[in-house]
Amino acid sequence: MSTLMSPTDTEVLTPQQVARILQVDTKTLANWRYLGRGPRFMKDGGIVRYPRRALDAYLDERTVITNA
Template structure:
């Protein structure tokens, strides 16, 4: 670095600014350290399946599931806003029930024989 008047002035200004900054920092109260953010909790409950996932798992078409929802048939579902979801545990129970065979339903007209 050359000792020109401009270089000497820049060095003097830098030193003055450095000293001024250090003086201001000495007056400022130290900031308490920020508490660490707790880790995100993970949800370990049953999965909420989409109709597409249920269709893949059961082999029934997504449209069939939609038709059943309208008719009140098929696996139990719930809505989150306009999104349809199926509880995985309840779906598995429904599938197990299907594998056990059809459940006989009482005849609607008691005067007609069941043959």
């Protein structure tokens, strides 16, 4: 059985793109990586990329729903 993947399943973002989305500096992202915080990332040959699904999960985990 074949499964189709949506573009967001395979999309990867640069630190600059993620910084823009999260409205933080790229240095903040680098610091978070060093501290083991922030969205999950992958590194290949020294190049850092963020899977879109990992960024979406990171944002979902931090979404607060109030009863106000």
